[in-house]
Amino acid sequence: MNDLITGASSSVAPAPPTAHLLGNVQDDWEAIEVWLAILAARPVSPATLATYRREQRRLYWYCTRFGVAPLRHWTYQEVAAYLSFLRKRVSEFACPSGLRPDHADWTPFRKGKLGESSIAATVRILNTLFSFWQEAGYRATNPFAAATRSPRTAENRGGRAVPPDALELVRQHMDTRSRRTARDHLTYWRNAFVLCLLERTGLRANELAQANMTDVHVVPDPKTARHYWALKISHQKGGGTGIVPLDSDVMQAFFRYRKAFELPEIPAYDEDYGLVLSPHTAASQDAMVHTSARARRGRTMWKSVRTRQSVWAIVRQEFDEAAKWVGAKSPEAAILRRASTHWLRHTRGTTLTLQGNELRLVAKAMRHKDPRTTMLYTDLDFLDVVRALDTGSG
Known part of the structure; x- marks a missing residue:
């Protein structure tokens, strides 16, 4: 067997605690179910739970396929071996198309490759799991804790934010790009809105994908007799709802975007569109009506973009094309090739901080639920936030 596997199982594991708070669990997989049940009771969003379930399936397949040590006995060596497997050997076990989980050849690796961002997410999730087990007394230590710590280099001290110069290059490329077809025209205005919205609000990709036009x-x-545009967030990270202010730049981009899709500036109360639209039209339920794409466009029969992966793809495409346009050796290109939707969230937080706003205002504007992310919660509500931001921009 490969040294990656045999080397991992040869380490000496510490003896597991004799008593814990997880109840009558028979093995590690039942112990994971307790963890997931606790998470679901908080609650966390369905998307988050689905992501954690995916990590559970990967772990189960890996441990079963290679007969490695039980999770409650994992040490640094097992952690290193698992991460090495994810980086180097996943391509050997790509799941054939169409196989169900009960098939003997099924694997939890559909694409046959994991990017560094996916592996980093795996480390964070498993660190959470093992920390929970440690607190519950199921394990004495958390071997994933070391994997989540990285040196504080000059690059990562400032966070992964997209500099203004790089974003301006993206906009310049979008403005100069040829728009020959109706689809090109729609894609331009949709993408311009998506980038402006993410940069100016710090929305997460999943929050944007689940938002509706009517959430604007x-x-x-009542204090100032002014009116502010806002976006209701119905699917926040960790569950619950939220609200973010939409400034004039975002609203102008929103109005132009809707006009391009032949929709009125203000969404109707009964409108049934997602906030992010596809330039493709939805097929009619009646095969005899609106059979051409042009006819469906005329009837504004648009599809809605509903997955965070699709939102991510929109941003990545614009960043990749701008990076090629500006030249491979440009420092902005190097940043754009690595940046993602979440970098735009960091961009918003960085911008608010550099503007001199109090950290508690930044925390509220960014909807941080963990006080360690910025500061302790305050009693600022939405109108406190939007008044302060409005004054600061003025």
């Missing part, structure tokens, strides 16, 4: 609304301020 006006909030009256």
